Amino acid sequence: MKTAVVAVIVRAGKVLVVQRAAGIPAAGYWTPPSGKLNAKETEPQALVREMQEELALAVRPLRCVWQCPAEGAAYRLHWWLAAPMSSTLDPAPAEIAAVRWVRPAQFARLQPTFTAGRHFFETILPGLPEWRGHRAPLGSTLEQ
């Protein structure tokens, strides 16, 4: 089955989410940014490329923290923690309508969202040691 990577990018206790642009599948949905692997590409390579293409954001992939099927099950989603390496974003309008840095409780209020995204913020993220350490700002922890 094909794989798409989802980037969990944390800064100062908040996670970067994007709203998918009009004209692409699942338009309007809020989710951490994602992208499909090209042929022969590794997951970290795809993560770096997609964040550059969609957000002009340099990231350092850290580790895969969760896997789940996409809705419709054509893809498997591999969720990766990634450290932001640049401080600015420049979203590609063809793919991204809006960006926001959110805490889990704020993500829960965004609509529409995918089942996988809600599960990630409610159940997976709070259990990650990197996230539990976020009382010291998580961004700085991840960037060390």
Ligand SMILES: Nc1nc2c([nH]c(=O)n2[C@@H]2O[C@H](COP(=O)(O)OP(=O)(O)OP(=O)(O)O)[C@@H](O)[C@H]2O)c(=O)[nH]1
């Ligand atoms: N980002 C994201 N995508 C999800 C979630 N759940 C889910 O079923 N999907 C689906 O999984 C697929 C993710 O692939 P993708 O992000 O590469 O899709 P895309 O259309 O942007 O493709 P591309 O950027 O590689 O061209 C999409 O079809 C999306 O609808 C989720 O929680 N987050």
